[in-house]
Amino acid sequence: MKQIIIKRLFLLVLVVFGVTLITFLISHIIPGDPARMVVGQRASEETLKAVRHQLGLDRPVLDQYIMYVDGLLHGNLGTSIRTQQPVTSDLLTFFPATLELALLAFLFAMIIGIPLGILSAVKNDTYWDHGGRVFSIAGVSIPVFWSGLLGILIFYGILGWFPSSGRIDLQVKPPTTITGLYLVDSLLTGNLTAFKNSFWHIFLPAVTLSYAQLAIVTRQVRASMLEVLSQEYIRTALANGISGPFLLIRYALRNALIPTVTVVGLSFGSLLGGAVVTETIFGWPGMGKYVVDSIANLDFPAIMGFTLFISFGYVLINLIVDLTYYYLDPQIKE
Numbered sequence: 641m642k643q644i645i646i647k648r649l650f651l652l653v654l655v656v657f658g659v660t661l662i663t664f665l666i667s668h669i670i671p672g673d674p675a676r677m678v679v680g681q682r683a684s685e686e687t688l689k690a691v692r693h694q695l696g697l698d699r700p701v702l703d704q705y706i707m708y709v710d711g712l713l714h715g716n717l718g719t720s721i722r723t724q725q726p727v728t729s730d731l732l733t734f735f736p737a738t739l740e741l742a743l744l745a746f747l748f749a750m751i752i753g754i755p756l757g758i759l760s761a762v763k764n765d766t767y768w769d770h771g772g773r774v775f776s777i778a779g780v781s782i783p784v785f786w787s788g789l790l791g792i793l794i795f796y797g798i799l800g801w802f803p804s805s806g807r808i809d810l811q812v813k814p815p816t817t818i819t820g821l822y823l824v825d826s827l828l829t830g831n832l833t834a835f836k837n838s839f840w841h842i843f844l845p846a847v848t849l850s851y852a853q854l855a856i857v858t859r860q861v862r863a864s865m866l867e868v869l870s871q872e873y874i875r876t877a878l879a880n881g882i883s884g885p886f887l888l889i890r891y892a893l894r895n896a897l898i899p900t901v902t903v904v905g906l907s908f909g910s911l912l913g914g915a916v917v918t919e920t921i922f923g924w925p926g927m928g929k930y931v932v933d934s935i936a937n938l939d940f941p942a943i944m945g946f947t948l949f950i951s952f953g954y955v956l957i958n959l960i961v962d963l964t965y966y967y968l969d970p971q972i973k974e
Contacts, residue, residue, distance in 0.1 A: 645959065645963075648955065648958065648959040648962065649959075651955065652952070652955045652956075652959075655951055655954075655955050656712075656948060656951060656952060656955075659947060659948055659951045660708070660709060660712065660944070660948065661705075663943070663944045663947045663948070664704075664705050664708060664944065667940040667943065667944060668701055668704075670938075675688055675691040675692040675695060675697055695721070708944075712948075715728070716728070717731070717941065717944070717945035717948065718941030718942075718944070718945065719941060720934070720939055720941055720942045721937065721938070721939045721940070721941060721942070722933065722934055722937045722939040722942065723942075727941050727942050727945035728945070730930060730942065730945075731927060731930075731945060731946065731949055734925065734926050734927045734929075734930045735820070735926075735927055735949075736819065736820025736821055737807060737820075737919075737924060737925050737926035737927075738912065738915050738919070738924075738926035738927040738928060739820075739821065739912075740820075740821040740822065740823060740824075740842065741842060741845060741846055741849060741911075741915055741918070741919070741924060741926060742849070742908065742911040742912050742915055743821075744823070744842055744846040744850075745846045745847075745849040745850035745853070745911050746850070746853070746907070746908050746911055748846060748847060748850040748854065749850045749853045749854040749857050749907060749911075750857065750904070752854055752858075753853075753854040753855070753856075753857030753858045753861065754857065754858075754861050756772050756775070756858045756861075757772075757857065757858040757859070757860065757861025757862040757864075757865060758861060758862075758865055758888065758893065759772065760772035760773070760858065760862040761861070761862045761865030761866045761869060762865070762869075762888070764866060769862075772858060772862070775855065775858070776855040776856075776858045776859045777855070778855070779851045779852050779854055779855025779856075779858075780852060780855045780856065780859075782851070782852075784848065784849065784851075784852060784917045784918055784921075785917050785921055787848050787851060788845070788848045788917070788918055788921040788922065789921060791844050791847070791848050792804050792844070792921070792922070795844055796844075802840060802841075802843060802844040803840065803841050803844075804922065804923070805922055805923030805924070806841055806923060806924075806925075807822055807838060807841055807842070807924065807925060808822060808834065808837050808838045808841055809837050809841075812833060812834055812837045813834065814834060815828075815829050815831045815834045815835075815838075816829050816831075822834065822835075822838035822842075823835060823838055823839060823842070826838060844922070845918050845919070845921075845922040845924055848918055848921075848922075849911060849915060849918045850911070853907040853910060853911060856903060856907060857900070857903060857904060857907060860899070860900050860903045861896065861897075861900055864896035864897070864898075864899050864900050865893070865896045867896070868895045868896045871895075901961055901964050902961055905957045905958065905960060905961035905964070906954075906957070906958075906961075908957055909950075909953060909954045909957045912950060912953055915927070915928040916928035916929075916931060916932060919932075920932050927946060927949070930942070930946070931943060931946040934946070
């Protein structure tokens, strides 16, 4: 396990370095002048030059990159051009909303996807299996922005069941901040009114965000379960009178989860990164909407900070996946 952790931490350094280099080069290739976005179109050339000097944009590209890496080594992601706040502070402010949305979407994907995949495998080539297949193909094929707009049209515009934006109603006081997650904080403080209202707001965007990952998890669990159920030890267990839920959970599901763990782990990373579109559609005040607004204003420090944050999260998730392998497959320990 120590070797796995050391290897992943070494890869983390390489990934972060590669991401910093690529994002920095892309930010300087894209046409546009961040300094002009700050001062406006009517500012004088003297003011524009002063802002460029303040932002370090008048220095050679190599010097700018060295300054950026030096700031990263000191825990400084730079200052947002749009908000004039440290990017680290902005990301920490918006991260709880994104994390709460991703966690609930991940929970929906696991609660529905795993049982549906097991059911499709057990009921192979039946109407249950065909229905699950259509459901999964639709989830993978339908773009998130389209399903989100369709959800707003039906459940907000026509039925009026759910709100179209925001984390909580304006007339409802947000719960006392403990973790930054409204659902958790409202439960910890006993504020059931805030819990119901925040869940009412997050339900539709969480379902929209989870649909594609739910479909992928369903197909992966089905394929893994079909492979496991065809193994000799499963037939031996059946011959010895072991059947039903005990056989599926104790013998089949645990082995089927080994290849599924990779998909599940990466799906959570995809939920964090994929929240950009969902948050924009539903007006969710998270990192996704923050980075979209930053892109519109050529706020390169904020864009690069968000990219580094998500890349760092992906590597950590891969580390957790490897450690989960270590637990699920005893042969790895040998």
